[in-house]
Amino acid sequence: MKHAGLVVFAVGFASALAAGWAGLPRVLYRTEAQPVGFSHKVHTGEKVGMACNDCHAITDAGHFGGIPKIDKCAGCHAEPVTTSADEKRLVERFVKPGREVPWGVYARQPQNVRFSHAIHQNLAKLKCEQCHGQHGTSDKLPLVRVNRISGYAHTMKMSECEQCHAEKRVGTTCQSCHK
Amino acid sequence: METTRRNIFRFAAGASAGVFFTPAPWKLLDDVSVWSQNWSWIARPLRGEITEKFTACTLCGAGCGIRARCVADQPCRLTGLAGDPASGRTRLCPAGIGAHQLPYAPSRLRTASINGKPATIDEAVVEVMARVKSANRVAVLDGRPGRCASDIYRAVAASDKKWHYVVAPGSTGLMAEMSRLTGVAWGLDTERVKTVLSFGAPVLHGWEMPGKLLERRADYRLIQVEPVQSRTAAFADTWLAVPPHTEGVIAGAIANVMFRDGLVSCDAAAGYRNVVASLTPERAAEISGVPVARIEETARAFASGGPAIALGPVEAGTLGREGAIAVAALNLLIGDRAAVVARGPLVLNAEFADIEEGSVDVLLIDGAAPLPPSLVRRKLRAGACVVALSAFPDEWTTLASIVVPAPAWMEFREDVTGSPDAVRNSFRLAAALVKPAVDRTITPADFVARAAGVDKTVAAEMDARIAAIHARRVGEVYKAGDGSRVELASLSADDFKAALNDGAVWVGPLEKKVRTGAVKWPSDAATFARALVPESTGDGLMLAVRSGMPPVPLLGKLYQESELYAAAGIVRMNPVAGMAEGTRVELRNAFGSGNASVRLDASLPAGVMQASNDAALKLCGAGSDAWRMAAVNVRRAS
Numbered sequence: 001m002k003h004a005g006l007v008v009f010a011v012g013f014a015s016a017l018a019a020g021w022a023g024l025p026r027v028l029y030r031t032e033a034q035p036v037g038f039s040h041k042v043h044t045g046e047k048v049g050m051a052c053n054d055c056h057a058i059t060d061a062g063h064f065g066g067i068p069k070i071d072k073c074a075g076c077h078a079e080p081v082t083t084s085a086d087e088k089r090l091v092e093r094f095v096k097p098g099r100e101v102p103w104g105v106y107a108r109q110p111q112n113v114r115f116s117h118a119i120h121q122n123l124a125k126l127k128c129e130q131c132h133g134q135h136g137t138s139d140k141l142p143l144v145r146v147n148r149i150s151g152y153a154h155t156m157k158m159s160e161c162e163q164c165h166a167e168k169r170v171g172t173t174c175q176s177c178h179k
Numbered sequence: 180m181e182t183t184r185r186n187i188f189r190f191a192a193g194a195s196a197g198v199f200f201t202p203a204p205w206k207l208l209d210d211v212s213v214w215s216q217n218w219s220w221i222a223r224p225l226r227g228e229i230t231e232k233f234t235a236c237t238l239c240g241a242g243c244g245i246r247a248r249c250v251a252d253q254p255c256r257l258t259g260l261a262g263d264p265a266s267g268r269t270r271l272c273p274a275g276i277g278a279h280q281l282p283y284a285p286s287r288l289r290t291a292s293i294n295g296k297p298a299t300i301d302e303a304v305v306e307v308m309a310r311v312k313s314a315n316r317v318a319v320l321d322g323r324p325g326r327c328a329s330d331i332y333r334a335v336a337a338s339d340k341k342w343h344y345v346v347a348p349g350s351t352g353l354m355a356e357m358s359r360l361t362g363v364a365w366g367l368d369t370e371r372v373k374t375v376l377s378f379g380a381p382v383l384h385g386w387e388m389p390g391k392l393l394e395r396r397a398d399y400r401l402i403q404v405e406p407v408q409s410r411t412a413a414f415a416d417t418w419l420a421v422p423p424h425t426e427g428v429i430a431g432a433i434a435n436v437m438f439r440d441g442l443v444s445c446d447a448a449a450g451y452r453n454v455v456a457s458l459t460p461e462r463a464a465e466i467s468g469v470p471v472a473r474i475e476e477t478a479r480a481f482a483s484g485g486p487a488i489a490l491g492p493v494e495a496g497t498l499g500r501e502g503a504i505a506v507a508a509l510n511l512l513i514g515d516r517a518a519v520v521a522r523g524p525l526v527l528n529a530e531f532a533d534i535e536e537g538s539v540d541v542l543l544i545d546g547a548a549p550l551p552p553s554l555v556r557r558k559l560r561a562g563a564c565v566v567a568l569s570a571f572p573d574e575w576t577t578l579a580s581i582v583v584p585a586p587a588w589m590e591f592r593e594d595v596t597g598s599p600d601a602v603r604n605s606f607r608l609a610a611a612l613v614k615p616a617v618d619r620t621i622t623p624a625d626f627v628a629r630a631a632g633v634d635k636t637v638a639a640e641m642d643a644r645i646a647a648i649h650a651r652r653v654g655e656v657y658k659a660g661d662g663s664r665v666e667l668a669s670l671s672a673d674d675f676k677a678a679l680n681d682g683a684v685w686v687g688p689l690e691k692k693v694r695t696g697a698v699k700w701p702s703d704a705a706t707f708a709r710a711l712v713p714e715s716t717g718d719g720l721m722l723a724v725r726s727g728m729p730p731v732p733l734l735g736k737l738y739q740e741s742e743l744y745a746a747a748g749i750v751r752m753n754p755v756a757g758m759a760e761g762t763r764v765e766l767r768n769a770f771g772s773g774n775a776s777v778r779l780d781a782s783l784p785a786g787v788m789q790a791s792n793d794a795a796l797k798l799c800g801a802g803s804d805a806w807r808m809a810a811v812n813v814r815r816a817s
Contacts, residue, residue: 008186012193020201028206063229111216111223150213 029154031143032104036094037086041139052128052136064117070100104144107155112178124168131156227251233260233659233682235595235609236275237588240323240352241391242595242605243268243275244659244684247612254279254589254612264657264664265597265605265684267369267391282587282616286572289617292582300621303566303583307541307630310564311341314540318343318558319627322546324528325596327640328624332545335631342631346528347548352599353380353490354519356500357507360698364522366602367391372518373485375401376433376477377411378426378506379492384410391598400484402477404429406723407789408782419477423721423787424713424810425467427502430489430509431455431711432463433478437512440475442482445514450700455505457708466712481509486518501710504701511698520602523690534558543630544568544575545623551799552578553770568623574796586620589613594641604687606648608641608679642676649675654687713810722798722811723789751780752788756813763816766790768809771797774816788813 043050055068074095080087094101109115120126128136145154158177165172198204217223232247232254244260257279259270291303298306311317319332324346336344354365369391375382382392382401392399396414403415406423421429434455437443460474481487489509491498498506510517531550536557543566555578559565567579570587589612597605621629624637648654652668656675659682667675667685679685701707713721750766752758762777775790783789788811790798798811 005185005189008189009193009196012190012195013197014193015190016194016197017201020198020203024201024203024206028210110213147210147213149207149210151217152213 028148029145030148031145033143034104034141035102036090037084038141039139040136044136056128058118058121067103067105070094070098073101104146104153106142106144106153108152110150110152114177114179124170224255225251225253231660232610232612234589234612235265235607235682235684236271236278237593237595237609238274238278240598241266241268242597242607243271244607244682245271245275245278246659247279249612252612253614260659262657262662263659263684264603264686265595265601265607267601268394278588279613282570282590282613284571284587287587287617288570288572288576288582288584290619291584294580300583300619300626303581304626304629306581307543307564307566307626308632310541311630315341316343316535316538316560317341317541318345318531318534318539318543320345320347320531320542320544320548321528322347322544322548325599327594327644328545328622328637330640330644331624331628331633331635331637334635335627335633338631338633343529343534345531345534347546347550348530348532353493354507354600356491356503357510357519358525359527360504360507360511360700362525362699364525364599366520366522367488367490367600368486368518368520368602369395370602371486372399372488374481374487375399376481376487376489376509377401377403377405377415378430378490378502379403379405379497380411380490381409381493382411382490383414400480402480404477406721406784406787417477417480419469419473420784421467421469422713422784423723424498424502425463426491427498427505427711428458428463428466429469429474429477430502430505431458431708432460432474433481434505434508434512435459435463436475436478437482437509440479442478443512443514444516445511447698448508448512448514450698451508451512454701454704454707455508456704458711482513482516486516487513488518499710501701501707504707505711508700521690522602522604531555531558537561539563541566543623543627544579545627547573548575551770551796553797553799568626570617570620583623583626584617584620585623585626586615586617587613590615590617590620591622592638592641594644603689604654605684606644606679607682607684610680610682645676645679646672648685654685656683656685658683721787722795722809723783723787748775749778750775750788750790750813751778751783752813753783753785754779754781755785756788758813758815764813765816766798766811766813768798768811770799770809773797 042048043055044052055065055072057065059065073090077087077091077095080091090101093099120131121128146152147154161177162172165176170176227250230249230252232249234245234247236243236245236257243266244263246258246260247254248256248258257271257276259268259275261269263269291298291300293303293306319335319342321329321332321344323329329344332344336342354367358364372392375392382403383396400417401411401415402417402419403409403412404419404421404426405412406421408418408420412418412420419429432455434451435458438452438455460471463469463474464471481489489506491503491506510519531548532554537560539558540560541564542555542559545568552574555565564581565575565579566581566583567573567575568583568585569576570585576582589609592611593609595605595607595609597603597607622637624640628635649667649670649672654667655664656667656670656678657664658678670678675685750764756777758764758777758779760777760779764775764777766773766775780789798809
């Protein structure tokens with residue numbers, strides 16, 4: 001064949017593209033299920049009517065409370081209140097023994113980054129949904145995708161932070177976000 | 180298509196080219212860089228619950244209140260407490276800001292040692308017990324008297340006649356000499372003072388007691404009498420530049436002018452008139468070079484400038500005992516116009532200088548004690564054993580034959596009794612906030628109690644003192660968490676103890692009925708006046724000590740570049756001394772010698788040399804009842 005060499009080169013080129021774009025994400029990340037299923041939709045729905053801040057509060061000192069402790073869950077779930085298998089598991093494995101749920105964290109940050117929920121919520125007046133999408137009304141917790149090399153979960157990228165900062169015309173210097 | 184070597188290379192070349200059009204190389208580089216941030220040996224901040232705890236600093240006697248921001252129970256930021264009634268300070272000094280880092284210092288003492296060989300703490304106790312058994316005199320030197328640990332030392336001294344409890348000079352506060360003269364403990368009323376006459380006190384750059392004056396600088400006039408232009412001298416309203424060691428002469432001359440011009444308003448001062456009769460302003464001008472008019476003007480400003488105070492330097496030996504008396508006497512001369520408050524009867528502790536020379540067989544040292552080695556050597560018997568109880572290596576651990584590692588600040592619970600010069604008594608606890616960085620340590624007081632066979636612990640003494648304060652049911656308790664004040668009488672014993680453990684501070688009431696007795700003025704006027712006049716230097720230079728904390732350029736704006744030169748092994752002098760920059764010189768006088776490098780500094784007066792406290796102590800002499808600075812001969816090191 002006249003252009004056999006070129007074809008082989010193109011096959012190699014295409015293989016690399018396929019591996020890089022399609023294969024790498026599958027190999028690079030491992031997925032982990034949360035230890036207990038949780039429905040934000042049920043908790044924020046009409047029946048229960050909780051707001052984001054009821055569990056993920058920002059303290060008076062301006063610190064983000066993060067994921068609530070088991071005591072918070074125990075306030076309503078000292079005993080199962082539904083027939084849900086996930087709720088039963090929560091009560092039996094964590095509430096009654098007083099163990100914290102080892103939730104997989106979607107947004108663990110690298111050490112060289114600082115992020116203040118208080119500033120973004122109170123000063124920039126951002127809604128939770130603007131960064132977290134419809135997480136607050138989702139019925140199931142997504143799988144946690146953990147990078148096998150870095151150990152961090154797949155989350156927002158710096159480019160997304162930069163884009164929003166540029167749109168809002170706030171600082172995009174290194175020290176704005178990096179320690 | 181055949182699998183040939185050439186095709187394999189073509190495929191690899193295509194794949195290599197193609198991979199750069201995928202995110203793979205950039206993503207892998209990114210992930211590897213993030214992974215490298217989490218290598219196990221890279222220090223990283225703790226993650227965990229963020230809490231706020233309240234404690235107190237024990238680095239110096241000021242006892243500042245501390246608000247500690249903790250992550251996962253480890254303090255990560257220390258700030259001062261606004262409205263702290265015990266220390267009166269709202270900000271921390273540079274050392275206090277980083278106090279939670281000190282336990283991790285690489286130079287930390289990690290094991291006990293006996294004659295330079297590693298040993299366990301138990302072996303050190305046994306060794307000291309053996310030395311004590313054969314000793315005639317054992318002394319415990321307390322660098323910070325007034326604590327519950329000091330009560331243990333007193334109990335040990337009371338249990339056996341061979342044990343002696345002594346305190347370090349300078350640890351008894353700026354008002355110590357005035358208290359000795361009158362038999363009453365005095366507090367410095369920083370709230371009322373309108374005129375401060377400072378004889379080398381680091382009013383604007385120190386921290387322990389004068390630091391309180393720094394907070395309200397705009398409210399008083401400051402006259403600084405000092406040989407060198409320290410930061411306090413630079414920012415004083417008036418700076419009287421005097422030759423080193425002539426501060427006492429100036430103080431005596433000011434008293435002389437006050438008697439002469441009828442500015443003395445205290446009957447008890449009559450006995451001092453003859454003592455300073457020979458120290459006329461003309462004679463002081465001859466000795467110090469300060470014009471007579473400046474001395475007279477200073478005397479009038481001090482006597483008529485509202486509530487006033489005269490302060491000596493922190494370093495006890497800079498003026499000598501007579502100089503310190505001359506400064507303290509000025510406060511007595513103005514009677515009720517002195518900005519002082521009587522705190523109660525004086526509890527007089529024996530000072531190290533009071534010990535008989537050549538008599539100490541075993542010396543145990545707790546805390547930093549600024550003493551000249553020449554004085555220490557004179558007190559020790561030949562072959563004496565020195566035991567240094569310290570968390571860090573210092574001049575005492577190099578001198579000691581037995582070294583015992585103590586816990587560092589914030590590693591153990593301590594009590595803080597406030598400055599000895601404060602107007603009110605106070606008591607607070609400094610919590611153990613930091614996880615111990617060294618496995619095996621023992622508090623100095625517990626070590627001394629074990630070595631003496633006394634069944635007492637600091638923890639038990641602390642509980643006893645808390646109970647004793649509560650039993651008096653006077654004073655108020657300031658709760659650092661919410662800034663509230665409650666009467667002690669309204670708290671139960673358990674609530675009081677819990678509040679102290681949470682960082683509260685108890686502040687006692689003002690003592691109203693304190694009787695002052697007759698003032699013990701120096702009996703021999705001629706000897707007193709002679710001791711104030713510095714010895715002739717011959718060809719040597721007069722040595723001035725740099726007082727107060729060293730400047731930290733990163734944390735403060737007010738410092739002079741030349742101040743940074745005042746490190747160990749450096750002496751500063753005026754270029755007219757004839758030395759070149761960096762010259763190695765030998766410093767020698769009757770009390771000691773040492774080598775140093777020269778830094779030229781035109782801001783120093785001719786004939787004056789300045790060294791850091793540590794270096795200067797080696798050249799200090801000891802008189803019969805005190806230690807003092809002395810002139811130093813300087814020559815190029817051979």
